[in-house]
Amino acid sequence: MSLSVRVPTRLKRRRTPLSGGSVWRTIGIVLLWLFVAFNVAGLIWVIFQAFRDTRSILSSPFGLPESWSFENFTTAWQVSDFATATFNSVSVALISSVLTVALAAPAAYYLSRHESRLNRNLTLFFILGLGVPVQVILIPLFVMLNEVNLTNSLIGLNLVYIGVSMPFTVFLLTGFFRSLPIELEEAAALDGASPAGTFVRIMLPVAKGGILTAFVLQLISHWNETLLALTLLQSTDKYTLPVALISFVQQQTYSGADWGGLFAGLCIVILPLLAVYLWLGRKLSEGLTLGMGK
Amino acid sequence: MSLKAPERSVDPVDSGGASGTPKAKKGRDSGGSMVAQRRKLMIPFVGPALLFYLVLFIIPTGAAVWISFNKWAGSGPMTWVGFSNYTALFKDDLFKQALWNTLLLLVVVGVVMFVLAFAMTLVLRDMAGRKIARSIIFFPHLINALVYGVLAGFLFNPGGLVNTLLKPLGVTDPPQWLAQDNLFPLIMLTLTFMTTGYYTTILMAGVDRIPPYYYEDCAMAGANAWQRLRYVILPLTWDVFGVCAVLWTISSVKIFEIVWVFGGSSGSGIPPTQTWTAAVYTYATAFSGESLPAYGAATASAIISLALVTVLVVLIRRVMRRDVIEF
Structure with missing residues (x-):
């Protein structure tokens, strides 16, 4: 029909x-x-x-x-130590993205569902961070982390990624939670669910799609992040993939170009992204575009 | 529906075990305490996110403003110097070059890319196979800009692919693509290639929202392609254009990786100064390790980028402001 x-x-x-x-x-x-x-x-x-x-x-x-x-x-993996870098990149991207979403989702839920001036201002306060270029906080972050011995540390890098991702993730998820019907919560409240219970048991399952999108977008952006990692990490055993790639490229100027190895390195950077994109393609492009159109 | 039933029965049992029971009861009593109780949730819900944001984003931003008014080598004492970091920057040719390059990226790449993206949107709008084409041109946006920097280095190498392709065409004396003065135009070209697809997808999302009966009306009224563009498509996607302009302003000011690897592959690790952008200037001034780090000057340059973004975003919003057309 x-x-x-x-x-x-x-x-x-x-x-x-x-x-x-x-x-x-x-x-x-x-x-x-x-x-x-x-x-x-x-x-x-x-x-x-x-x-x-x-x-x-x-x-x-x-x-x-x-x-x-x-x-x-195998050369790139063993000799140029892309193995360590890949491991670092995978773990940092996963951990920081999980934590980013775990922190941002409740905040975004609360801010989008409770209309008050304070909440509107708080939402705006989060979103304002989108306009701050990362080079502004580069030096203060380096100094701060140095004070607490968290430079050249993957823990430090994780923390930084979580903080830096808050504006975008809160922005994306507030928009997403706003699009969900409010009747769901009213029904849950009538049934006597506590607001926290409503969030965990009713809203999270409904919001699964949006949260997954937010998570994967963070995964990609942390996988690619270069400037902060380049600044905060100094020893090769801590390098993430982009930093390892830069140092590999720079070695070439002395030792002659190993283009084969370089292309293998590029593949290690690109192919996981391709896999994720083939898996969730439409959701990702919608997450990065529909939210913008509103 | 069937999913809901078990959830209901689970709920009281679950909250009975936790501290949720008294809360749940209150919620049933009156709407007023419900609101009060919801307010109590603010701290556990918003608190952690806010804490991370404050400590790792807002405080560093504030600290950057503070550092930019000082002379500081990273360790040791800070000396308050007022605006002299800023005045020194505007006398520094290197910084002026970097700022100029950033503006070139913002304006030239921005305009070229928008024209291309909009043209592609118009073509894509009703093309067969648009979905697959759209998915493919979006993908480059997800890849690290470093990759393009490395590839461009390979393509434009003296013995690289471009020259190999030009040889059969009779070009025996190709330009020095990677000469220091040619690098920046190449970077601009590569960036245009990388970003056009992404902005096309965003514009597409806007154009797709236009209901088809507008086009049918156009056809009925005998409007030509140009009139359709001028009176239907542009007004109805104007807000999306505004969003794209803001987005590009924000992201173009922090362009770093591609410049770093483009130039870094051809020299001592630090790209030639002709290619520097504002972000590269900040990083290189603070962390190049070649001279005494000048954190004050470096942060001042970053604060200028922030000011640039702020002014431009406010301007764009003002210029692009129109009555939103509901449809």
Whole structure:
């Protein structure tokens, strides 16, 4: 039933612009698909190069890997110590994102559900942090953490990531909680659930999707974060992936470019993101775009 | 529905064991105590988030303002110097270059990217396969900018891919892509490539909210493509444009990684000063380890970026302000 109703409107929608369409439109479509293809090809190309040795990469950059040898990966993994960096990155990204969401979700819930001037101002206060460029707090954070011996420490980095993520996560989740029907809580209250119980047993299950989105967005941003990690971490055993990658690139200027190893390093950075995106793609782009449109 | 039933029966049992029982009773008694009791929840609910935010974000921001008025090498005594860090910055050619570069990224990359993103949105709006195209162009936004810096380094190497491709075309004497003066334009190009897809997705979300009957009305009234754009699409997506402009302002001022790795791969680790942005200036002044760290000057430069963001965001909001069109 619904299908037979929907199809004609769809057709109509698609046909309308075409009637006013022109050569320009066709050119636009071609260019757009070229751009899309370029993105896909670029990604595949990077993955392919990671399986080739530096000399063949340089002599024929468009060549296909002759064999699927993991030599670059093992070198990057062992010699350049991407293993430690990957482990550090995974643990920091996971721990800090879990804690960020665990702290921000109740706050966002409370702020979005209890209308008062104080709460409105508090929400605004959280959101204002979105406008502060990270370089502003870089030096004070370094000095503060140094005082308590938390520089060059993954615990310190975790704490910093949690603090820095509060504005965005609270912003995203207040918007999300606001979109949930208030009747749910009223019903829970009538049934005698305490407000805390309502949050844990009624709202959290309903808000699962939004909270998962917030979590994964933080996971990605902490996985990629570079400036703070570069400032706060000094020894190689504490490096996260971006810092390890930078130091790898900088070594190349002395020891000659090991492009094979470098491409393997890039893959270690990109592929987990690709996996997460394939898993949750639409949710992520909606989380990063719909919230903005409101 | 069937899910709700067990939850109800579990509820009293559960709260009976915990301290929740008296609370729950109060809640049933009157609406007034419900509100009071909810207020009590403020501290456990909002407190921890607020604490982290205050200690690790707000206090450092305040401290940055304070440090920027001092001369300080990171350890040892601080000397109050008033505004002299700021006046010194505006006499420093390096800083002026960095600020100029940041403005170039903000304005030039911003404008080019918006034009491209909007054009792509118009094409994507009713294209076959739009969903898959949209998902693909969004993905680059999730990847660390470092990756693009490294790749660009490979592409534009003297023996790199671009020159290899140019050779059959008869270009035997290609430009020195990675010469210090050419680096920044390359960075701008790479950034445009990286960010256009993301902003296209945001604009798409705005354009998608326009109900199709507006287009049908247009077709009926005989509007051409330009009129449709001018009188339907632009007014109805204006607020999304405003949001994008604010978003780009905020994120362009903190651009760091790509510059760092772009230049860092071609020299001593610190990128050539022609490519510095405000964020690179702050980091390099404080942590390069080459000279005595000047924390005062470094934070002052960061505070100037903050001021830049604040002024621009207020301006954008004022300029873009229109009556919101409900539809």
